[in-house]
Amino acid sequence: MENFALIAIVENLRPAMADFVVRRVVQHNPNGFIFQTRSAKFPALKIVVEPQNPALYPSEARPPGETTGTDFLMVLRKHLTSAELVSLFKPLSERIVEFVFKTAVPTKELETMSLVVELLPNAPNIILLDAERHVLCSFLPITPQHGIGEYETYCYPKTGDKLDLQDVMDTAAHDLDDVRAQSNPQSWLISRIAGLGPVLAGEIVHRQKKNNHPLTEEIRSLLQQVRAPSRAGWLYTDLPLGHILERNELKRLSKAILSPIELESLERTHSSRVFPNIIEAAKFYFDELESRTLLEQAKTPVLRVLRDAGKRLLQREKRLLREQKRYEDAEGLQKTAQMLTSSGMKMDQHYKNVTVTDYFQERPAQVEVPTDPTMTLRENVDRMFKRHQKAGRGREILAQQMVQTRKRRALLEEQTRRLHAIKDWDTWLAIASKLPGREYSGVPPALARADEDIRPKRLRLVKLEGREVFIGRNGRDNDELTFHVAAPEDFWFHVAEYSGSHVVVRNPGKEKELDESILVKAAQLAAYFSQARNSSKVEVHYTKRKHVTKPRRAKPGLVRLQEFKSIKVEPKNWLNES
Structure with missing residues (x-):
């Protein structure tokens, strides 16, 4: 998040934080804190000090799972519980926000405390100051750029000889007028003015060329728009945001640009999504990025186990191929032994080489066969x-082992692909307990047997017009089918408003829609294997498997649909007619 986006967030938060009183501080992830308040209009403020994407915005969303609280959390709870926000300050040139609290602590030096949130890229931090601005505690070590140590008076990081952005707003900066003479105006601006990042600097240069206004006037105009009450917020990405979220491309998502103004310089190179205001845009973006990042971290141990198991199986396959080559070389030993037997040489004598006639070629030819001179010719022939x-x-035996090894590798690759496809916490938590964790170092139990079928034996299977259709038998089978067997692009069916079996139609071609005949038959199966079996017409919901999630602590078989379509059909059992 660049400085201009942080300016807009702080300016738009200021009116809502008039009655900000800290109720509780929660550490929701290793580098993030949520300050819960007593205000219904402003329930929580989230501060995340991830090195790559530090952020500050109103939100109380936190992914499932527990995080061990740090000593810094205990300090925050001790001093800021029931503290009332007195003022909020942000230097225009710094990605720093300072909160001043009136605490419930009776001592004079701790009656007023400041919480300094430094959202500097690669060096974010949270620092707690007393009434005299002495450093009491910090979440991370204070960087050398501050020029201070712990318990010393706090000062902002040094920016060198750059112009302060506030000075540019207040006075005319004539030394900026020669920007057009620079070979790279954007980099030149960043090196001259503190608080300008590459995005805002690029927008300033773009608009200055377009409008032909003085540079100082263009900077002031843009900053006035940034500080104004937000009526829209933009999120710019190099590919459409929906595509990035669908493919779970975290690297692209982490490079998204949050903006309180429309960026004309990015119109041709980036896709954008518009939100009602900058606060809503920040909340959506950072919550989505945090949730997906933590989910990928949760999946990493399991994926590592699968990757290591796959490497071992690949090495085994290579070893089997080498053995196969040796066996192929041994194919000609029988012919060689037969030629030695019919060579006319004395079988009880020792020879280093024996000349024989090779009748197995198109034209007979004399060949020389090396033998072991320490053994008789008969012993050499017997050994061959x-x-x-x-x-x-x-x-x-080798052929059987090769089939088993390749089947295991295929199962591992399928399991890995399905794990990568999980994009929501509900689905992950529904299957996490059944997957190998950090303590497991071998092939996952579900894949341990080479001849094990991916389909659990309890599931019903029918083929409709060449398509595999799976049908669950009970709640646990339904979960197994939906979250273990089905691929993200498979089609999923379930009767509406009744209990029943989950039905999955395989979709290896990743088609967007099913053929009408298969759609109707699959829906009829879902209607038949449900409590609505005896009804004349039954409504059935259907969607892609990727739109089906598992609520936390839900009973077996209960799922949530993010989107779906409906069809009314007559229940029919196609199992007996397939």
């Missing part, structure tokens, strides 16, 4: 026959 027989038996 034994090696040939052993190779024949080994090829059969």
Whole structure:
């Protein structure tokens, strides 16, 4: 988040924080805190000090799971519980926000305390100051740019010889007029003015060229728009936001640009989504980014187990291929032994080489066969026959092992693909207990047997016009089918307003819609295997599997649909007619 977006967020938060009283402080992730308030209009303020995407915005959303509280959390709770916000200050040139609280602590030096939130990229921090602005405690070590130590008087990080953005707003900066003479005006502006990031600097240069206004006037105009009450907020991404969220591309999502104004310089290069105001845009973006990032971190141990197991199976397959090559080389030993037997040489003598006639070629030819001189010719021939027989038996065993190894690899790849496709916490929590965790170091139990079918034996299976259709038998089978067997693009069916089986139609081609005949038959199966079996017409919901999630602590078989369509059909059992 660039400085101009933070300016807009703070200016739009200021009116809503008039009655801000801290009720409780929660550490919702290792680098984030939520300050819960006693105000219904402003229930919570979230502060995240992730190095790549530090943020401050109103939200009480937090992903499932518990985070171990730090010592800094205990300090915040001790001093700021029941504290009332007195003032809110943000230097125009700094990505720093300072909250001044009147505390419930009776001592004079702690009656007023300041919470300084530094949202500096790669060096964010939260610092607690006493009434005399001495550093009491900090979440992370204070950087050398401050030039201070713990318990010393706090000062902002040094910015060098750059112009302060507030000075540019208040007075005319004539030394900025030669911006057009610069080969790279955007970089030149960033190096001259503190508080300008690449996005805002690029927008200033773009508008100055377009409008031909003095640079100082253009900067003031843009900052006035940024500080005005927000009536819209923009989120710019290099690809459409829906596409990024669908494919769960966190790297692209983390590079999104949050803006309180429409950025003309990005119109041709970026896609944008408009929100009612900058607060709503920030809340959507940072909550979505945080939730997806923490979910990927939760999946990492399991994916690592699967990746390591896949590497071991790949090494095993390579070893089997080398053995297969040796067995293929042993194929010619029988012919060589037969040629040695019919060579006319004395079988009880020792030879280093034996010249024989090769009748197995198109034209007979003399070839020289090396033998072991420490053994008789008969012993050499016997050893060749034994090696040939052993190779024949080994090829059969090797073929079985190769099939098993490749089947295991295929199952691992399928499991990995399905894990990567999980994008919501409800689905993850529904299946996390059944997946291998940090303590497991081998092939997952569900994949341990090479001949194990991906489909649980309890599920019903029918083929409709060449399509595999799976039907659950009870609540646990329904969960197994929906969240373990079904792929994200498979079609999912369930009767409306009644209990019943989940029905899944395979969709390997990732088609957007099912053929009408298969759609009707699958819906009829969902209607038949439900409590509405005896009804004349039954409404059935259907959607893609990726739109089905599992609520937390929900009983087996209960799911939530993010979007769906409906169709009315007559219940019919196609199992008996397939």
